[in-house]
Amino acid sequence: MLRLLRTVAPGALVLLAISVARAEADAPAVEAPTPRAADRPGVSMGLRSGWAFPIGSVATDDSLGSNFDGILPIWFDAGYRISPEIYWGGYFQWGVGFISSDVCVAPFTACSGNDARFGVTLQWHVKSAIGAGAWSASFDPWVGFGTGYEIATITLERGADKSHVSYRGFEFASLQLGGDYLGLGSMRIGGFASFSLGEFARTTVSVPTGSTSDPISSPAVHAWLMLGVRGQYDF
Amino acid sequence: MIFRSILAGSVLLGAVESCGGSSAPVPLVWLGKAGDHLPASTAASVFWVQADVDGVPGPQVIVDTGAPFALLNVRAFRGSVSAGKGRVATMTLGNTVLWKVPTVGVEGDRTHPPEIAPNGDLFGGILGYTVFGQFPMSFDYRDHQVVVGGAAPPADVLPAFSIPFALEGGGAGTLPENAGVLTFPASRIILQATIEGTPRTFLLDTGASWVALRTVLFQSLAADGRGQVTDDASLATGNATTNVMRLRSVAVQGIEVKDAVAAAGTKVDELIDNLVAEVGHPVDGLLGAPFLREFYVTINYPNRTLDLYRYASETHIHDEYRRVGIDLAPDSAPTGNVFAVHHVYAGTDAQKKGIRVGERLLSIDGAALDTLDIVTVDEMLLGAVGMTHKLKLSTRTVDVLVEDLLPLP
Numbered sequence: 001m002l003r004l005l006r007t008v009a010p011g012a013l014v015l016l017a018i019s020v021a022r023a024e025a026d027a028p029a030v031e032a033p034t035p036r037a038a039d040r041p042g043v044s045m046g047l048r049s050g051w052a053f054p055i056g057s058v059a060t061d062d063s064l065g066s067n068f069d070g071i072l073p074i075w076f077d078a079g080y081r082i083s084p085e086i087y088w089g090g091y092f093q094w095g096v097g098f099i100s101s102d103v104c105v106a107p108f109t110a111c112s113g114n115d116a117r118f119g120v121t122l123q124w125h126v127k128s129a130i131g132a133g134a135w136s137a138s139f140d141p142w143v144g145f146g147t148g149y150e151i152a153t154i155t156l157e158r159g160a161d162k163s164h165v166s167y168r169g170f171e172f173a174s175l176q177l178g179g180d181y182l183g184l185g186s187m188r189i190g191g192f193a194s195f196s197l198g199e200f201a202r203t204t205v206s207v208p209t210g211s212t213s214d215p216i217s218s219p220a221v222h223a224w225l226m227l228g229v230r231g232q233y234d235f
Numbered sequence: 236m237i238f239r240s241i242l243a244g245s246v247l248l249g250a251v252e253s254c255g256g257s258s259a260p261v262p263l264v265w266l267g268k269a270g271d272h273l274p275a276s277t278a279a280s281v282f283w284v285q286a287d288v289d290g291v292p293g294p295q296v297i298v299d300t301g302a303p304f305a306l307l308n309v310r311a312f313r314g315s316v317s318a319g320k321g322r323v324a325t326m327t328l329g330n331t332v333l334w335k336v337p338t339v340g341v342e343g344d345r346t347h348p349p350e351i352a353p354n355g356d357l358f359g360g361i362l363g364y365t366v367f368g369q370f371p372m373s374f375d376y377r378d379h380q381v382v383v384g385g386a387a388p389p390a391d392v393l394p395a396f397s398i399p400f401a402l403e404g405g406g407a408g409t410l411p412e413n414a415g416v417l418t419f420p421a422s423r424i425i426l427q428a429t430i431e432g433t434p435r436t437f438l439l440d441t442g443a444s445w446v447a448l449r450t451v452l453f454q455s456l457a458a459d460g461r462g463q464v465t466d467d468a469s470l471a472t473g474n475a476t477t478n479v480m481r482l483r484s485v486a487v488q489g490i491e492v493k494d495a496v497a498a499a500g501t502k503v504d505e506l507i508d509n510l511v512a513e514v515g516h517p518v519d520g521l522l523g524a525p526f527l528r529e530f531y532v533t534i535n536y537p538n539r540t541l542d543l544y545r546y547a548s549e550t551h552i553h554d555e556y557r558r559v560g561i562d563l564a565p566d567s568a569p570t571g572n573v574f575a576v577h578h579v580y581a582g583t584d585a586q587k588k589g590i591r592v593g594e595r596l597l598s599i600d601g602a603a604l605d606t607l608d609i610v611t612v613d614e615m616l617l618g619a620v621g622m623t624h625k626l627k628l629s630t631r632t633v634d635v636l637v638e639d640l641l642p643l644p
Contacts, residue, residue, distance in 0.1 A: 104324075106291075107290045107325065108325065156266060158266045161266040163265060207265050208265075208266070208267065208269055209269045209384065
């Protein structure tokens with residue numbers, strides 16, 4: 001993903017330079033402000049990271065917090081700005097899971113985990129709602145809503161022995177809140193919070209005799225409360 | 236005799252409501268090798284294995300196919316198991332590590348005595364279906380081991396009789412010690428067995444030292460005047476006095492076992508009534524060790540088949556009621572283990588020789604007992620009917636006949 005950004009960004013800069021040159025050539029007597037990429041339709045790609053706190057349960061009587069202390073995610077966004085206010089796109093998150101000592105005990109010699117989420121998201125950038133002013137010119141608050149699918153995996157090891165369990169299910173809603181700083185050209189950076197609500201419906205257990213996948217007999221709602229930072233490039 | 240008679244976890248809950256519980260156990264994650272052979276004690280003809288929790292060495296527990304879940308003695312696990320409904324992060328049985336094992340912890344007295352396991356430590360409780368229901372489980376009465384996961388049977392057993400089964404029961408019931416309500420899956424293996432020519436319905440129960448019968452059935456069979464004794468039993472509902480006799484034959488799909496010992500009593504009836512409420516149809520009793528121990532028993536839960544491999548020889552079977560007519564109770568002393576006469580059976584040669592309750596037994600056939608455990612010492616009192624054992628008591632030495640305490644007419 002980082003490589004993609006590097007590949008695309010110089011091209012965008014070239015296009016930007018050409019358009020600026022044309023604007024200068026055709027310039028009327030009064031210089032017009034250059035429209036920012038954020039103010040016009042276009043593709044956006046972004047990265048986020050932060051920390052996700054576990055809430056709720058993997059299944060009845062099995063809290064998410066007793067499985068994961070938290071998640072350190074890498075979250076990739078790609079989408080389209082329909083207007084300066086509306087963005088929609090997809091997301092993919094892969095997070096390193098930090099396994100709780102509630103379930104990672106002797107005789108396990110190592111426990112690891114991850115959490116993958118992917119889906120679609122819609123953002124409403126409410127810059128117009130905060131009015132005019134010098135500071136608001138570079139600040140873009142937004143709210144978002146998403147939905148998708150989630151797979152959380154835990155791997156347990158004892159010496160050379162290794163087994164896995166994964167939980168998967170729909171993410172009903174991902175409610176997001178953020179604010180971006182726009183003063184970096186086509187790049188925007190900011191902070192965000194998200195609250196993603198889901199329910200694991202199936203579990204796949206991989207043990208020495210093979211894998212089995214079964215519905216979770218008593219599913220329960222869980223959530224991740226994530227706080228973090230993000231950067232986005234607007235083409 | 237303290238380890239003779241256990242009807243362990245056949246039914247554990249009060250006010251069981253059948254609600255068609257799922258037959259799928261909680262899919263436990265585990266590490267190890269399939270076919271892990273766990274060394275076991277077979278005291279009282281049930282399987283006692285060591286269960287470690289969270290890496291801490293734990294006590295001996297009974298592996299009980301009659302129990303739907305794990306009922307563990309909190310005291311025996313020294314804080315590794317919490318009281319009430321809960322779970323442990325890991326339970327290690329031999330080389331097999333199970334993750335997130337659901338448990339019910341009780342303070343001790345309701346885990347039904349014996350309070351002492353064969354190794355002399357506190358009795359740890361019982362393991363049931365939610366612990367091992369995802370595995371093929373094999374019970375080797377001859378070589379004293381439980382095999383977790385699929386494994387080939389020993390080479391010197393006869394071809395298997397394979398019997399399909401369905402798991403029945405499940406539902407919700409109240410836990411002991413006001414610990415709430417527990418929902419548990421269908422776990423009961425119900426078999427048709429023929430008792431002395433009459434078809435009956437039984438629960439397959441490796442946690443039962445006897446074949447347990449309803450009192451009405453027991454009495455109808457005992458009407459021919461066959462020998463009976465009363466004996467203490469450890470039931471799910473606590474200690475009980477039961478009547479014990481011998482059955483001429485027990486057969487499952489034509490596979491017959493003779494002279495199996497059966498027991499009945501009021502608390503056994505209550506236990507069976509609870510089972511009936513759970514499975515929703517009549518049940519006549521529990522099919523325990525006196526039938527099962529003639530076989531290498533494989534219960535393949537994933538495939539829903541019971542395989543009975545008859546042992547080529549029955550030399551491993553010790554009939555606990557063909558013995559010198561006394562029971563012993565163990566005690567510990569600084570100089571070693573001490574055994575005292577706990578019960579003298581009426582009408583036996585032991586009674587005729589004047590052996591009394593409370594007398595200390597020092598040796599059997601010249602073998603000192605102070606370094607032996609109760610299970611070993613009790614087996615030294617068994618034998619072929621008509622032989623004698625030389626018992627050195629604290630005041631004298633006597634030769635005492637081995638008798639059948641449960642003669643058939």
